Amino acid sequence: MKFTFPILSLNKGGAQRMLVDITNYLVDRGHDVTIIMLKNSINEYNVRARIIHGKSAERLSASDYPKSDIIVSNFFTTVESAHQASLNGKGLHIRFSLCYEPIFLPDQNLSFHSYYKAPYLVILSKYQQKLISLLTGLTGQIIPIYVNPNFKNLKVRHHNPTLQISAIVRMPEGGWTWHRDQDYLLQQLNLVKNRYPNLQFNLICPPNEFAKSQILQNIKNAKSFRFFTPANDQELCQLYSQSDIFVTSSIYEAAPLPGLEAMRCGAALATVYAGGNTEYCNHESNCLMSYRHQNRLASDIMRLIDNPALRIKLASQGELDSQQWTLQRTASAFEQICKAAICDISI
Incomplete structure (x- = not known):
């Protein structure tokens, strides 16, 4: 054809x-x-x-x-x-x-x-x-x-000197990212960071968007988070595979990919209900999911930090479930x- x-x-x-x-x-x-x-x-x-x-x-x-x-x-x-x-x-x-x-x-x-x-x-x-x-x-x-075949669990997170919590951010300018509820994401990550200041918090952004966004550059310059701009799937896969916990805050998406990609790479997922992520997310089985009105994202992240057995269980099941996609x-x-x-x- x-x-x-x-x-x-x-x-x-x-x-x-x-x-x-x-x-x-x-x-x-x-x-x-x-x-x-x-x-x-x-x-x-x-x-x-x-x-x-x-x-x-x-x-x-x-x-x-x-x-x-x-x-x-x-x-x-x-x-x-x-x-x-x-x-x-x-x-x-x-x-x-x-x-x-x-x-x-x-x-x-x-x-x-x-x-x-x-x-x-x-x-x-x-x-x-x-x-x-x-x-x-x-x-x-x-x-x-x-999940693109380029993404897989590189089994490198055991080398981390401390737990790593990661999330993807996008360019806020232009009004195209409100559905990702990014301000809420950063607020919740800061709550967790204040309680666990010695953990590593990573923000990941497409390089072309970071270059255009003064807001994202200001976040990086504040030095509250480690900032990464992966140039290709291999670099992004490395970041997913280093992450012990991956966080998403979208409140509306037809079928969000980053959470599923992070699952494939072995990270435990803490997420907010976005509609389309119910295709692969199963609360308490392969992730922790909350509704936005519950305002529970930070507490779910902290639960995964404090409960290594739960974190490992959800990450293992998430990686297994991701294989069908x-x-x-x-x-x-x-x-x-x-x-x-x-x-x-x-x-």
């Missing part, structure tokens, strides 16, 4: 990683895959698909698209051009919704209506499926998230959905 994926840019740290992994899988399976990007856009990934650029640096148009069997839009800003290209006979339009934008981003009048412009919808979790069905009446087909399963499910859609329209 011939696929076209409109992806406006490929910056590390975002959901685009999943698109790259799936397009690479499709290429390896022998499919003809083209990624179309904005003029002068950035690519920070190792992409095996063909990359072409549109005529504009602002938006894609239907005329930018090559002829293909399937056009796979994703973020709502890629939908209109994909829709028009499909109407012009350039391929069947499938929407691959990596998040439900109207919940947490501006321009809801545009992002909400974008869900009516593709005959097929692919989503990441039961939570996202129920949410979109409730609000739009559409029922998307689920492909599960996955494979790229092969995810990409294969996506491929099968596309094949079925092609067969559906040809009948």
